[in-house]
Amino acid sequence: MALGGGCALYFALREEPPLWTGLLGVAAGLGLWLALRRLAGARWLAIGAALAAFFAAGLLLAELRARAVAAPVIWERASFEVSGWVVDVASPGSGGGRLVIAPFDIPGMAPAATPRRVRVTVGPDALVGPGQAVRLRAVLGPPPDPASPGAYDFARDSFFQGIGAVGFSLSDPQVVSGPRPPLLLRAGMAVNAARWRLSRRIVAALGPGEGGVAAAMTTGHEAWLDPDDVQAMRDAGISHVLSISGVHMAIVGGFVFFLARALVALWPWAALRAPGKKLAAGAGLAATAVYLVVSGAPPPAVRSAVTLSVAFLAVLADRRAISLHALALAALLVLVLQPEAVVQPGFQMSFAATAALVALAELWRRPPKEINAPWWARLWQTAGAWLALAVAASLAAGLATTPFAVQHFNRVSLYGLPANLMMEPLSSFVIMPALAAGALLEGISPGAGAWLLQLAGWGVGALLALARAVALWPRAVWIVPSAPDVALPLAFLGLLFICLWKGRLRWLGLPFALAVTLWPRPPAPDAWIAADGGAAAVRDGRQAVFLRPDAKQFAADLWARRRGLAEPADPEAARDERYDCNRRECLPLAAGRPRLAAWWVRRTPGSRQTAELCQGADIVVVRGALRFACAAPVVLTGADFARGGSAEVFRVKGGWRVDWANDRRGRRPWTRAPPPPAPAPDAASSPTTRW
DSSP states (O other): OHHHHHHHHHHHOSBOOOHHHHHHHHHHHHHHHHHHTTSTTOHHHHHHHHHHHHHHHHHHHHHHHHHHHOOOOOOSOEEEEEEEEEEEEEEEETTEEEEEEEEEEOTTSOGGGSOSEEEEEOOTTOOOOTTOEEEEEEEEEOOOOOSSTTSOOHHHHHHHTTEEEEEEESSOOEEOOOOOOOHHHHHHHHHHHHHHHHHHHHHHHHOHHHHHHHHHHHHOOOTTOOHHHHHHHHHHTOGGGGSOSHHHHHHHHHHHHHHHHHHHHHSHHHHHHSOHHHHHHHHHHHHHHHHHHHTTOOHHHHHHHHHHHHHHHHHHTTSOSSSHHHHHHHHHHHHHHOGGGGGSHHHHHHHHHHHHHHHHHHHOOOOOOOSSOOHHHHHHHHHHHHHHHHHHHHHHHHHHHHHHIIIIIOEEETTHHHHHHHHHHHIIIIIHHHHHHHHHHHHHSTTTTHHHHHHHHHHHHHHHHHHHHHHTSTTOEEEOOOOOTTHHHHHHHHHHHHHHSOSGGGGGGHHHHTHHHHSOOOOOOSEEEOTTSSOEEEEETTEEEESOTTSSHHHHHHHHHHTTOBOOSSHHHHHHTTEEEOSSEEEEOSSOSOOEEEEOSSSOOOHHHHHHHHTTOSEEEESSOOOSOOOOSEEEOHHHHHHHOSEEEEEETTEEEEEEHHHHHOBOTTSOOOOOOOOOOOTTTOOOOOO
């Protein structure tokens, strides 16, 4: 907890701390611990000093990690001809499939300024497998800023993944001959190429529907997922099965562990001479490592593999595999390897759920076994005990992850508990074991695992049918606005207190655990503008009205959910009732507030166009520059967006307030330096900007 707190402090700062801060904190904490640990009556002071040292170590580790992964970033959007190796096929975005490319030549760009990785959206038929050298023309720019002030920072994730530019291709990739890549890159591309071939084989065997889900669960490739199926699984509360994380690792590693232990027990010679449990733990450890490689080692899979490996190592060391001590050690290792995980929803949710499950396991009382009960009575009792445990486990994990789902995703799946209870037997006993065995046989000999893949395809079909059915139940999804930032750390500490404390006093943490749910929501903003000024939305009651429904759709949807605003069934009709919009501008029609006028093109509006925009408007948004005076209360131009990013506008007493995303982010390695302020224009022609 102390190490994670130090990591979290690093990411909460708005300026990069000096390196000596963490070094001094670690040295001071260790010195105090060494001085106090042998003094009588100073035990708690020594513990506090040790925790302070770990806290400072978290701050230091996060800063060292940021310095280690720092790489060039393309800060200005432009068209480039990119030649590079296809490292992997990333998850598709709203524009189509995406390639992760390691450039070896970008004409006009010095090698020292060339990004380590770029992610390019290409057409659905232009996906090139990993390991190929390609050339394409693409529009590249910096990774996306937060969709709104305080929203999740995708640029920070890209920074730690080494991605220095994102964009879309203007031409199909052409396979070319390139220089020999470095050894580590060559090895990584060889693994990714094998994963890609296996994914294509699974999809060819099962079809794009079931095959797309099976490929995502096996190799992590999501290129064939149907968006409607993904939405149905999300609404049903079972979309986590698509992300290779703790559930998948536990099923594969646990299946191999129990299979190996059963095989040793069935061989009398080995059962009498070999430590079956330790041999099974070794087999499970190997299976976890293989599955980590096959999955492409995404961050959630790495965290889950570390956690499961700690459990298997505990078995090898004759220690308890499932305990809060083992979970703490796993969290410590993950934070040492990836300090940035502390701010990622996957890490927060997976470890909160695991802590709740481990605490439940420690509390759960096993019912006494009847000695002379008939077999049908024992079967009935066992089934009842397993059902009660399954319900309790799903409920505990669901309650532990709800604060994070609300704060990060603003979604609560009302029927997630029954959906997960119905899904678990399919996933644990049919889909994942069949996929693991089938993928292994396919890797050895193409076609050898076809019958197992067909069995997995049947299970995936049943899973999709379940998701579609549950998603249609009444009020299956609730949209809940995010609480203030302080609520989530309080909820996390409350959950940990409930899990770690012994006895009834643990329930003192319950009010804190409910902080995200109970905290009063701040008033929703009256308007939102995208980071480049290319899209905007206004609030009409509890509904979001999008002025450009076909632009920045992901960011607009994210903002609306985060503020708990409903989206109209027909966005264009809702807009046309209130605004006169075309490809160039939007002008308000109704007398409602706020009256927002927007100029979408980068060309500077003329005097007549400026007068039309500013007449009676509360908020004027101009994507480029503005040369003529404007009497609107709030005037936002391209220079403002370049400095501040996305914005939210609030009506306050006596005027308006504008909140900027970059003001909350500060100046960090993953944020661009703000441009110098423009010289003040002549007063006779300067636009007025007041809020």
